[in-house]
Amino acid sequence: MNPKKFARKVLPASGIKTAEETYRKSRIRAMQIRYGYPARDLQVIAVTGTNGKTTTCMLINAMLKSAGYKTAMFTTASVEVAGVAKLNTRHTTVPKTADLLQFLKRAKDSQVDYVVLEVTSHALHQHKVLNIPVEVSVLTNISQDHLDYHGSMDEYIAMKVRLFNEYMQPMYCVLNRDDAKYNYFAKQSVGLVNSYGVKRDADIVLSSVDPSVSGTRLSLKIEGKKSACDLKLIGDFNAYNSAAAAGVGAVLGLSAEQITKGLASLDQVPGRMQIVDTKTDYTVLVDYAVTSDALEKSLQSLRALTDKRVLVVFGATGDRDTDKRPKMGKVAAELADKIFLTDDETYTEDPAKIRKDVMSGIKQGKGVKKTTEIADRKKAIQAALKEAKSGDVVLCTGIGHQDTRNMGGKLVKWDEVKIVTQLLKRTKKQL
Secondary structure, three states, rough: OOHHHHHHOOOOOOHHHHHHHHHHHHHHHHHHOOOOOOOOOOEEEEEEOOOOOHHHHHEEEOOOEHHHOOOOEEEOOOEEEEEEEEOOOOOOOOOEEEEEEEEHHHHHHHOEEEEEEOOOOOHOOOOOOOOOOOEEEOOOOOOOOOOOHHOOOHHHHHHHHHHHHOOOOOOOEEOOOOOOOOOHHHHHOOOOEEEOOOOOOOOOEEEEEEOOOOEEEEEEEEEEEEEEEEEOOOHHHHHHHHHHHHHHHHOOOOOHHHHHHHHOEEEEEEEEEEOOOOOOEEEEEEEOOOOHHHHHHHHHHOOOOOOOEEEEOOOOOOOOOOHHHHHHHHHHHHOEEEEEEEEOEEEOOHHHHHHHHHHHHHEEEEEHHHHHOOOOOOHHHHHHHHHHOOEEEEEEEOOOOOOEEOOOOOEOOOOOOHHHHHHHHHHHOOO
């Protein structure tokens, strides 16, 4: 019999949990010893939250590099050490322990000044970052996600807060002043709290946001003085991500000029509200929104950028939190002008069942008449592109930067940006 199955059969639930915790901690320590504790003496900046983690990491990384520092960065989208970057093709919420430790060893061998880490609730629950000394912990925002894994929002938040309390013991905690859970995280934080947001009592005040299809002009109040910043990223949520990065710059002693110049130096983030070069009279973006909150923010931002239609191509992930599916459907029904409901990643779940769950939310939002259901994602994207007219915005979301999709338990090669480009050529809509 499998040892795990045997343990679950003979041990009480509390005993199993204790055994799993002991095993995971012991395994992490053994691996760290094997790799020579590579995180020691590194200055680590760790970012967590429900949405915006990857983009915030990349903004911090760009800001530090612009200021003259050598960096290393590990996110779900890309991995970079001393200026050499590559896409992260693992597509997992939790990094393999060996991958993370090898990355930290390369960072240490390269004598980087700072390491920027994206840290998920799964990684904190599984003690993946245990014993990694964190100088700055960052919170982007909190909303529903991963309840299939954690079981409840309370447990999900309890894992997130580990990055800020005595578990990780950071020196500084950069928190979203506008988030509903700000007070809770501020009370739990053991490091010096530095806040950001639109509220006047925040340390970094996001005083104005002027979005456009080409980017976002924002004004940040840093140390009492306003500083303008021209982001190449679009969306109000990216203004918040930038403010979070600015908070990191402030606690690390960067000047307002270094902060704004660094934030403006980042071009696009792979698969995060990424504008596809279509050469058409409408705009196409590829995004990674996989929660109702992320989808809502993406669609709201796009509505503010056009007086024409917003078309969305999306689905929901299989073998994951089923409760968020109708919520995503309702959001799409309320904010999009045309919906193309399709498959995301099915894993081992029946794709028709997944789409049905999403459709229930679309019905709640009274969006059935404007919805076209097409299981084949490529055909759904093609249908959206054919439907698009001058001034429209097409958002393809859920897959983002990934180069594969898990369909029926098998990995299928996929590149959303390339597929959009190929489909435009095929339908002769490229100008």
